[in-house]
Amino acid sequence: MLELVIIPWDLFPLAAAEEAAIVDDAFKLLMILGAPVFAFVVVTVVYSMLRFRRKGEPAGDGPAVHGPRPVILAWLAVTGALTLLVIITPGITGLRELRAHANEAPDLVVQVQGVRWMWQATYPEHGVVSYDELVLPEGERVRFEVTSIDVLHSFWVPAFRAKIDAVPGKVTTTFATPDTLGSFQQDVNMRIQCAELCGLGHSVMRLPVRVVTEEEFEAWISKRSAK
Ligand SMILES: [Cu+2]
Structure with missing residues (x-):
């Protein structure tokens, strides 16, 4: 429409x-x-x-209208x-x-933790922790479990239009189903960006996002878990 x-x-x-x-x-x-x-x-x-x-009238307030x-x-x-x-x-x-599917089991869970001034992404089902990029498989519904260990941050991925506060002592959730392959190098909107002013490094508090095929994701996960 x-x-x-x-x-x-x-x-x-x-x-x-x-x-x-x-x-x-x-x-x-x-x-x-x-x-x-x-x-x-x-x-x-x-x-x-x-x-x-x-137009030349005396200064001061006129009558109320x-x-x-x-x-x-x-x-x-x-x-x-x-x-x-x-x-x-x-x-x-x-x-x-x-949030229509918020109560259904997601295809993938990623725990995202904000700390001044970086993001940590944990894949609990695979035992993988990443500090340098967030890699996601195309077409899978991801539940982001977001928290912070110091001050208020805000998890925001512009390309996914996903945003949720990262609150110390609390886990907040948001969802995204990536449907386009791509990376931060190709488009700057593919990143986690802190969206809550949190101090000196706030503007550079980001983590590149890369959406890959299912096979590439499995390969990346096994490479990371081997380390
Ligand atoms: Cu922040």
Whole structure:
């Protein structure tokens, strides 16, 4: 439905997971709904600046202006309705869709631990720990079990549109089903990036992500577990 509207969707960065479409559709809807409101505000401000600019009158406050009432009521009704709409959808429905399979067993579990200023990825089923890259097989639903051992961080993979807080003493979860082969070297959005300001090294707190075929993943895992 949203694809019918002509907007340069190339503004969106690489999407490399099935779940990304849900988040991108939410952004598109917000842009479509927000553009007329933004345009109305800008036009009103510019009109008011030109129409009501000072022309030699004495300085100081003028009389208070109340109204016109129908305009105020219409403004409240329209923006209130839009706000309620986006809270319900894509807000509540989108989050529900993103977590639709949260209670089902994932294909792969990766434990991700943030620490100033790096990420550690553990593959508990394989006994593998990686500090230099996050390797994932294409087409498998991955559950990320995220935590931190010092301060608040935020696990964010732009290409997957997956983001969840990394909280000390707590495990938070998010999901992604990578559907595009690729690596950080090919596209910078393929990375875990800390998205919660956590100190000096925050901006470089990242871990390259690489999505590979099932066979390449098995080969990588056995190579790593042999070490
Ligand atoms: Cu951080």
